[in-house]
Amino acid sequence: MAVGYGDRELWGTDVPDLPHTLTPGQLREELRRRIYVAALLLGLAVLGFLWVIEWTRGGGLGVQGSVDLLLIAVCLLALLWLRLRWPLPAIERTLYAANTVAVTTQFALTRTGSAPDTALLIASTHLLLIANAIVGYLAFPIRVGALLSLGTYVLAVAVGMWALSGRNDPALLLTAARLHVSVATVLLLVYALAWYRSSYLKISGEHARLTRQALTDPLTGLPNRHATYAAIEGLLAQSAQGRPGSVVMLDVDHFKAVNDTHGHHAGDHVLIAVAGALRTQLHATHTPGRWGGEEFIVVLPDLDTAHAAALAERLRAHLHRTPHPGVGVVTASFGVATAEPGDDLGTLTARADRALYRAKAAGRDRVEVQSPPEGPPAMALTP
Numbered sequence: 001m002a003v004g005y006g007d008r009e010l011w012g013t014d015v016p017d018l019p020h021t022l023t024p025g026q027l028r029e030e031l032r033r034r035i036y037v038a039a040l041l042l043g044l045a046v047l048g049f050l051w052v053i054e055w056t057r058g059g060g061l062g063v064q065g066s067v068d069l070l071l072i073a074v075c076l077l078a079l080l081w082l083r084l085r086w087p088l089p090a091i092e093r094t095l096y097a098a099n100t101v102a103v104t105t106q107f108a109l110t111r112t113g114s115a116p117d118t119a120l121l122i123a124s125t126h127l128l129l130i131a132n133a134i135v136g137y138l139a140f141p142i143r144v145g146a147l148l149s150l151g152t153y154v155l156a157v158a159v160g161m162w163a164l165s166g167r168n169d170p171a172l173l174l175t176a177a178r179l180h181v182s183v184a185t186v187l188l189l190v191y192a193l194a195w196y197r198s199s200y201l202k203i204s205g206e207h208a209r210l211t212r213q214a215l216t217d218p219l220t221g222l223p224n225r226h227a228t229y230a231a232i233e234g235l236l237a238q239s240a241q242g243r244p245g246s247v248v249m250l251d252v253d254h255f256k257a258v259n260d261t262h263g264h265h266a267g268d269h270v271l272i273a274v275a276g277a278l279r280t281q282l283h284a285t286h287t288p289g290r291w292g293g294e295e296f297i298v299v300l301p302d303l304d305t306a307h308a309a310a311l312a313e314r315l316r317a318h319l320h321r322t323p324h325p326g327v328g329v330v331t332a333s334f335g336v337a338t339a340e341p342g343d344d345l346g347t348l349t350a351r352a353d354r355a356l357y358r359a360k361a362a363g364r365d366r367v368e369v370q371s372p373p374e375g376p377p378a379m380a381l382t383p
Contacts, residue, residue, distance in 0.1 A: 029088060032088060032138065033082055033088065036078070036082060036088075036091070037079065037082055040075045040078055040079050040082075041079075043071070043075050044072060044075050044076070044079075047068050047071050047072050047075065048072065050068055051065055051068040051069060051072065054068065067102055067105050067106060067109075070098065070101075070102065071098065071099075071102055074094065074095065074098040077094070078091050078094065078095055081094075088139075089139055092135055092138055092139030093139050093140075095135050095139075096132060096135050096136050096139055096148070099128060099131070099132040099135065100132060100152050100155075102128060103125055103128050103129050103132060103152065103156050104155060104156060104159050106121060106124075106125040106128070107122075107125055107156050107157075107159045107160035107163060108159050108160075108163050109121065109163070110122055110125075110160060110163045110164055110167075110176075111162075111163035111164070111166055111167065115169060115171075115172055118164075118167075118172060119172060119175055122160065122175070122176050122179060123179065125156070125160075126179050126180075126182075126183045129152065129153065129156055129183060129187075130183060130186055130187065130190065132149075132152060133145075133149040133152070133153075133187055133190050133191075134190060136148045136149050136152075137149070137190065137191075137194035137197075141198075142194055142195055142198040145194060146191055146194075149187055149190070149191065153183070153184065153187060157180050160176055160180070161173075161176070161177075164176055214226075215227035217275075217289075217290040219268060219271060219272065219290075220271055220272055220274075220275035220290050221275065222275045222278065222279075222288055222289050222290045222296070223287065223288070223289040223290075224289065224290055225289065225290065225291050225292055225297075227289060228287060228289035228291070228297055228299060229345060231287040231289070231299040231301075232247065232299055232345050232348065232349070233345060234301065235247070235299055235300075235301050235339060236339055236343060236344065236345065236348065238301055238302070239339035239340075239341075239343065240341075243301070243302060244302060244303060244304040244338065244339070245299075245300065245301045245302065245303065245338070245339045246300045246303050246304065246305060246307075246308035246336060246337060246338040246339065247297060247298065247299055247300065247308075247336075247337055247339075247348060247349060247352045248297065248298040248300065248308060248311065248312045248315075248334055248335070248336050248352065249291065249295065249296070249297050249334070249335045249337075249349070249352040249353055249355070249356045250295070250296050250297075250298070250312070250315065250332045250333065250334045250335075250356070251294055251295045251296075251332060251333050251356055251360070252270065252271070252274060252294040252295075252330060252331075252332050253330065253331045253332055253333055253360075253364040253365060254330075254364075255267065255270070255293075255294040255330075258270055258327060258330065262326060262327050266324075266326055266327050267294075269324065269325075269327075270324055270327060270330050271290075271294060273322070273324055274296065274319065274330075274332065275288070275290065275296070277315065277318055277319060277322065278296065278298065278315070281314060281315055281318055282298065282311075285301060285302070286298055286299065286300055286301075286311075287299040295356075297349070297352075298311075298312075298315075304338060305336065305338040305369055308336050308338060309336050309367055309369050312334040312336050312367045313334075313367050315332075315334070316331070316332060316334055316365065316366065316367055319331055319332050320365060331364060331365035332365070333356055333359035333360050333364045333365065333366060333368075334355075334356065334359055334366070334367040334368070335352045335353060335354065335355030335356030335357070335358065335359055335367075335368055335369075335370060336352065336355055336367065336368070336369045336370065337349075337351035337352035337355060337369075337370045351370040352370060354370050355368040355369060355370030356368070358370070
């Protein structure tokens with residue numbers, strides 16, 4: 001007779017919710033968004049301060065004041081886009097274009113003004129040039145970012161040298177030339193760091209892909225047998241601390257007949273459907289996996305025998321009432337075992353396997369719970 005438990009008992013408060021987690025890519029994007037927000041807020045404060053100074057000193061808006069207002073508007077627009085969660089590349093490229101215009105304009109403005117003010121403008125514009133290169137490497141592929149950084153630098157230097165050549169001030173021209181050379185060195189360092197970042201992300205992405213491939217069953221997309229070992233070992237570690245934990249083994253009933261009657265392609269679709277049922281019916285803290293052939297396993301941390309059996313019954317009932325196209329209803333048998341003191345991976349899965357075979361022997365399409373043996377445990381199959 002199948003075991004039955006209500007949803008309230010199965011999904012009660014004793015089963016903790018798993019907090020939302022971000023993938024590495026999402027985490028990097030979220031970090032970039034927060035850095036941009038902090039940088040834009042700081043930039044707004046600085047630009048507002050400079051604009052007020054320019055206004056009070058010049059008695060009007062002026063070209064430099066107009067440039068500052070343009071940058072303030074761009075910063076506010078970028079903050080709005082970040083708030084609306086717009087794609088980062090659009091925000092970054094807009095910032096890059098606006099900064100390029102600002103850098104070029106500010107270098108052109110060095111043609112007039114007092115020597116101290118011009119020297120300060122040259123220094124601050126070089127800093128903006130470095131910041132713009134960093135944004136370019138974040139917004140574009142490494143080669144495109146390098147070409148844009150080089151192009152912006154050459155354009156800025158050409159405009160700046162043209163502007164200063166009309167002042168007839170050799171000392172100021174020499175100061176600017178020294179800054180150009182120093183910033184060129186810094187830009188090379190920024191390129192080296194961007195190249196290292198690009199290479200690291202490429203290598204880490206490839207490593208993550210190979211790791212997922214090694215730990216994922218290619219047919220069902222579930223964790224494979226090797227991947228479930230870590231989940232079982234974690235469950236056993238929790239059990240050693242006095243917390244409950246169980247595993248459920250399930251095997252598709254009469255699967256050979258499905259293959260013989262409908263073909264292996266239909267059999268594959270049945271396995272994929274069973275894997276999909278495990279994904280949709282299980283809690284986020286549970287780990288389903290393909291154990292081998294038509295056999296699956298579910299690792300259930302923090303669930304005792306009663307709750308694990310209730311979950312198994314829920315899965316059994318779901319499979320029993322879900323027909324497969326061209327095949328019909330395909331059932332499964334379930335074996336439940338709960339971790340006990342002294343268990344290891346082999347003894348725990350062996351007890352679940354024995355319970356599974358009891359369910360098969362009792363007529364299939366049912367749930368059986370295996371109690372720990374009183375004597376020495378039976379020899380477990382090598383996982």
